[in-house]
Amino acid sequence: MPTRYSFQLYSARNHPPLESTLKKLSDLGYVEVEGFGGVYGEPEKLRAEMNHLGLTMPSGHFSIDMLEKEKKKVLKIASTLGINKLVCPYLVAEQRPKTAKGWKDFGKRLNAISLAYRAEGYSFAWHNHDFEFVPLKDGSTPHELMFSAAPTLDWEIDVAWVICAKANPLKWIKAYAGAITLAHVKDIAPKGSCVDEDGWADVGHGTVKWQAVMDALKQTRCMHYIMEHDKPSDAERFARRSIAAAKKY
Secondary structure: OOOEEEEEHHHHOOOOOHHHHHHHHHHHOOOEEEEOHHHOOOHHHHHHHHHHHOOEEEEEEOOHHHHHHOHHHHHHHHHHHOOOEEEEOOOOHHHOOOOHHHHHHHHHHHHHHHHHHHOOOOEEEEEOOOHHHOOOOOOOOHHHHHHHOOOOOEEEEEHHHHHHOOOOHHHHHHHOOOOEEEEEEOEEOOOOOOHHHOOEEOOOOOOOOHHHHHHHHOOOOOOEEEEOOOOOOOHHHHHHHHHHHHOOO
């Protein structure tokens, strides 16, 4: 299927208003955006604005607490905004298991969430950070343990965070090609640069070897390539330069 470029709206959270961000994204050629908790306050209004600008929101981030405890609210937001891929983005440090059994149990928990939402017609994915690829004492990784216990779980791979864990993204992409349905396209600045942006870079302007990564992702089930930057000093610049770079790969 054609490559579809999306934009994680979290990247522009410090550069309001949202309406202006959506207009700029549409003008730059984006056809999709990805939601997060900070934009779900008025879903009907947001949907109307996206419709006006020709944007869709096929994927959205929801906290694990909300997914488990507020299912009706999640379904209402997703249905209103047209989200069909629900993504759990994070697990705070104090809640992370310390053992292999703990991570397998967490995987079972994610699989239960996946089954609950799949029964409603939605897919469910996990979005990684770096901690999932840091080996435990027995040499196993949380990522492997989680997914071994969650056969219905999809993966939204965040390429930059895999690299931050000193792991090889190409190895993991190949190993989990059948699970990857979304990708966060995020770049890492050369060491010592972009300090004011927490060391992240615009896509194609950092150290990630994107040609090899994108070639590998095209061999997976990935349908959406989502530009993300955790702290851009200029969200419009990030959006503009990133989609221009991504189209070259």
